Amino acid sequence: MAQSTAIRGCVPTVILAVFLLIQPSISIYCEEDDCYDLLGVSQTANSSEIKKAYYKLSLKHHPDKNPDPESKKLFVKVANAYEILKDEATREQYDYAIAHPEEVFYNTARYYHAYYGHKTDTRAVLVGLLLVLSGFQYLNQWTRYNQALDMVKKTPAYKNKLKALELERTGGMTNKKKSNKQINKKVEEDLSKELELQIKGAERPSVWELIGIRFILLPYTLVKLLLWYGCWFWRYQVKQAPYSREDASYLTRRSLGVPSDSWRYIDESSKEDLIERRLWDKSNMESYREEMRKESKRRR
Template sequence: MSTPPHRWIAVAAFALFLAFPPTFAIYCDEDDCYDLLGVSQSANSSEIKKAYYKLSLKYHPDKNPDPESRKLFVKVANAYEILKDETTREQYDYAIAHPEEVFYNTARYYRAYYGHKTDTRAVLVGLLIVISAFQYLNQWTRYTQAISMVKKTPAYKNKLKALELERKGGVGNKKKGQKQSDKNIEEGLDKELELQIKGAEKPSFWGLLAVQFLLLPYTLSKLLLWKGAWFWRYQVKKAPYSWDDACYLTQRSLRVAPDAWGNIDESTKEDLVQRHLWEKPNMDNYVADMRKEWKRRR
């Protein structure tokens, strides 16, 4: 005959109660906070305060030389810290009334006693520093790996040889002490090429999350100022778009990255800007033309 489910639940609850001490014990150890102060659970804040001052004078180490008085004084002071605050007192009363809710009461206790002691600003600063450190390390690792791969390509090696011949005046002979010179040439080539690989750029101090967070007020104010100037110039005064602003609108309409836009030749840029692609009808016509062109080439 199987055991009813409710009996298993009762057994589990009883086992849990035996395995863990009552959670109200984490407040004043094995003592009752109210008993330590000599007040009832219904005592008001004034009575609790009065009882504490009376006991603190009795057990304070400066007043009572008995070694046990110091231990009692610490217990009394701890009980007062718990009961003088409405929040912690409410939590303690709840733990007394519901000793079976072990994990819930324990979590409330540690959140109350340790959560508020940590300065949120310090936590935020520490978190930003840690994230920025990992961000920099990750970007530097990706950058060095990408550079290492580029140096293995034939294009890089050919460029290195060309630069070496250029610096040596077209003479390609090798001498005994030439290794250091070759190393210097390669280091110089790294600087001249200014290798920037998309997705693995060299890490920058200004790109770190912590720095961007510190500069956030400046960035927002600058953005608002730019938005205000844009609104005044083109919405209120109805002025024609400048070349740079028209390029920006075109680039945004085409969803082209800034570096990709910079690689487009000037004649193509001028043709795209003159189409006024930031206006929806013009953009729709341009997309239709591109589709026709693509089908024609197929």
Template sequence: MASPAVIRCYAFTFALSVFLLITPSISIYCDEDDCYDLLGVSQNANTSEIKKSYYKLSLKYHPDKNPDPESKKLFVKVANAYEILKDDETRAQYDYAIEHPEEVFYNTARYYKAYYGHKTDPRAVLVGLLLILSGFQYVNQWTRYNQALEMVKKTPAYKNKLRALELERSGGVSNKKKNNKMDKKVHEDLSKELDLQINGAEKPSVWGLIGVRLVLLPYTLSKLLLWHGCWFWRYKVKKAPYSWEDASYLTKQSLGAPADAWRNTDDATKDDLVQRQLWVKSNMESYVSEMRRESKRRR
């Protein structure tokens, strides 16, 4: 059995822990003071009485009215107590903290939510977050694009295109400077004329940023709904034949071809694929079988 001294030690430790936990849940409002006592009113005082007492004390302790150095501290405490008690919500939270001091974490969370949470406009937070994300996205896209551009510039195909462009600009007379190496300034000028299409690392555009897309989301959704409505009316209700652009879109979707790959496909191949009407299941199955047979013949 524990000795009386050990029991007293445990009791003191427990009491101290309870004091350290419970006290902050009340003191966070008016420090170590009671908000009602600071204003000189009872806990049952109405809003009018609280307001009247505050105006009276604020005149008494205002630094311009009272030269006493302690008056400034009292003035700040009185103003803080009034801010808490003048609002029905924060006053109810304070009264709850007085009646339930054991709920330290709950009371503390409610205090900080009331005094700090509402001061930050969620719309400002959302806009700031979107700006930060869009900034990171834009920098990342430019980094990827520049890295891909440097890699492409080291390939023989790019150097050949650059050389051909140089010959075209110079009228077929090649630059002989420095072992036929192109002058740096000429190299940069000609590089700007080459329109490089790099798959997977397209030149960044502000229209692709997440912030811009979110702002334009209502417009995008409206446009999408209008497009689907027109499609349904034209091809489902009126049974009109597909235009070449719409048939091309259906063909691309049926093949599962990426937008870049389809855009770089030559017109003759596109026409052939569109005429096959691959969006029809039977036609697609026939096309797949034909491709398989052709692949086996090549082997």
């Protein structure tokens, strides 16, 4: 009996708790009022009727038309209700909250996502991100390039080239006063511009290598790649034509696992020797590796 009485006593408490949870999921829209009632329209009203009702009430309760403080408060509520009901998405959310008040957390989450969620255009975010990354990439490349350039200019080989270039420009005549001194900075800058310094791993930055540019050119790159593979298959798989010098160079570089930037720094005679070995053939590659292993042991 006592247990039954205790249970009956808890029922109103549980109902009250559920009611307090359900109410916030609806009241977050128009507080304690009903958005439709505030505008004086039914839940089935169309957008034109909602708009017409709002303009009628806004003219009546606008602070410029009606100085009454209560009318001002009502105007704010009416404006808020119109903002909710004029948009199809938020109106659908509000109707769902009315029909399913028990889904408290879901309704609340949808409301805050709609009003406080990230509303920036995804395309704008992507473009901004690409611009920022490209900017950092370009600055980093220039920093690396300038640091590498400074290191090269301190080497004896570079200084010798600079002196040889100065002698060439002056016809072999040198200024005795400056013979034991460093070359004038302005002259050095002018001469260094004539020397094409190619520094491995720190090439001069190019806008075509930036992430943003590559992303913009991605469709073109993909089409070009597909055409290249198509031509390759037709020429060397179907027609069985001999490899051109350029394609043989590509196959050699790929077989050795050498990046294109590093391949440029290999002298032409070494390139020709590697290409003639036809290293894209598995047997030739194994023979070449064995030769390299023996050469490495001999040097030790």
